[in-house]
Amino acid sequence: MIEKPLIRLAVVGLGMATKPHLDALAELKGRVAVSGVFNRTRSKAVAVQEKFGFPVFDSLEAIAADAGTDGVIIATPPNQRSEIVAQMAAAGKHVLMEKPVERTLSAAQDIVALCEVNGITLGIVFQHRFRQAARRLKILVDSGELGDLALVRAEIPWWRDQAYYDVAGRGSLERDGGGVLISQAIHVLDLMLSLTGPALTVQALTATTRLHKMETEDFAAAGIRFENGAVGSVVATTATYPGEEERLVLDGTKATAVLKGGQLTVTWRDGRTESVGEASGTGGGADPMAFPCDWHRDLIEQFAVAISENGPAAVSGREALRVHALIDAITRSGQSGVQVDVESV
Template sequence: MNIALIGLGMVADTHVNAVKAADGLSIVGVLGRDPARRGRLRTAMRCPFIPISRRCVLMHRWILCCLTTPPDARAPLVERLIAAGKPILMEKPIERDLSSARRIVAACDRANLPMGVMFQHRTRTAATALRTAIDAGSLGEIATVDLRVPWWRDQSYYDVPGRGSLPATAVGYDLAGHSHPRSGALASGPDHLGSSMTRTTALHRLEAEDWAGALFEMDCGAVGSLMATTAAFPGHAESITVQGTRAAAHLSGGVLTLTHLDGHLDRIGATAASGGGADPMAFTHEWHQRAIEDFADALRHGRPPIASGQSALARMRSSTRCSAPATPSADRGGTMTLGCVAIGIDHRHIFGMIAQMQRVGVRCLGFWTDGTPPTLPGS
């Protein structure tokens, strides 16, 4: 099956190596802005490339497209790929914000065009085993879930244009998604958010946040916590711990440990780097290979891929709930309305805080006080 690679960023090499290792797949076309990188990839593939231009993206020699451009550069390309009827397997996240991602998925759905998202961790042996254990009821009723993504990125990572910039947080949309099995009792993700917090730590200079935490409840009744960061030097393996009434499951670094209440242990998988340190590409191409092979097989047999556009939207919805700032500003594309009741001596302190919040886009609809009312613009 012939594949076009559109986008030549840092993950392009992983896609090239994944396709080279796969049976029955080959890259025959490439679109990228850097001629030197195009030439290097052509040499690495040891096969002729058809250089795709933006004017002739609708080529007939390839069947599907691996889309690895920055998220905010995808919408025009997706439109042309839909017009050409070319199935799309894109890197995560779909877009920088949830509404833009919804538009892309909806456009593919309307055109009945197969679309997949590169959640390569879903193909790992240990993650597959965890999904199977949950679906089979081996853990019993799920009681608690704990997710940890303690990654590290150097400042140079965020110095690249588009990374760590608003509207998305640096950690919210995809880092937490790496370790979530998304199956069975956990398929709905964090459904009811109890509380959340995002912060920019002293370790990075960026517009968005590099630390996010949340407490949540699922429709199945399980409660859980999440912490995702790129400010945990030197970077550690992401993990998920699921506690059930029959057994506990702990997945970290490619190894799943099942601890049954009767005392016996099961271990599945092998330790492997996942790109959680300073080098985000320090992981094997085999997981991408499995995801690409799964998407190609889904096309052949008319079945959904392991990570569809709709499932990726569910991931973004969960991440958006967990990473939304407590007081969104107008600059972040959101508004908050506020009512105030101030009783006590330090009214100036209370209304001073409201005035500060108004300056970042919070709208105060009104207030009641037992003291002298201040003047608040727009209240």
């Protein structure tokens, strides 16, 4: 464990997605320091100050100029990311950013390249990788204990009511870059790719169901071929009431692993079984933030260590491009109705 503050982080953007970050930073007190928070609506920053005691910055320029700030957590809507990252990278501030990297694959690539040119550590918040059950599954895959991967099934049967999409810009191309794929399913898809390796081709269907009025998709289904020879499927939606836990199934030649929410069950062909993890909310129902802050806490602490030791973030910006490329391919295939290649990143 870290015994003293490694870095001082500022938090930019104090919307809904910031809650687990703030709770995690409070738990990390004494190990990671908060140099201040900033929000364009100052009243939100003052409310956070009153609750957590974190200082308030008056502007992005003040954060960039602050010698005591080593990095920033950016939790703004996606359409604000490029400008903020450019400003912070120019000032030498490392960046831990909420998903997605940007609204499109090309814009995400630009951000990653910008940080690399400036020598900035760029980490992306894919907290599902930090669940105990997901970590155990990663070990089983990497060690070969599941055997050769044959089939992959990702199911994200989540729910968002219309009020969620009535918030200005939510589910739009201009602000978010898409619907269920880039805003919700991206977490499970990133975890999937961290286990399977890159996807090769996609055949998809995307749609907006009659349950929502929104610009982009609330349903996506895709068949995928992976570079390692496995095949698989993805079904993602925010139109399943009242919402269920996501499920990721890996069928190998030696065992089948089922990761449902925060619980992993492995059944080997020789009759052995293993269960890891515990039931916990994942944000799949009416409350998108109904999950603990533990995963964010571990992710932020790892980011602090990465900066201190000049190492990579747990999920770097460049690694995050893989899930952006997959989402881009699913979207293109859904629009064209034909199989498409996943861009190599």
